[in-house]
Amino acid sequence: MFGLGIGELVVILVIVLIVFGVGRLPEIGDGLGRGIRSFRKAMKTPDEIDITPKKEEGEAQDEGEDEGKDQA
Helix, strand or coil, X not given: CCCCXXXXXXXXHHXXXXXXXXXXXXXXXXXXXXXXXXXXHHHXXXXXXXXXXXXXXXXXXXXXXXXXXXXX
């Protein structure tokens, strides 16, 4: 597909230096590193599963009828 050789990487690095400046590069690298670590951590942790039982429609109607009897 596309190959990035040494020449292309140098051109990209020069453009980044011009746009961001030498002083901001450590901040950008630090933020990028934190983002990658956060992404890896999120990929390793299992998804949280909601295991609360759901009420069926019949049960919900029965409970509503029972409450109506108590109030009368």
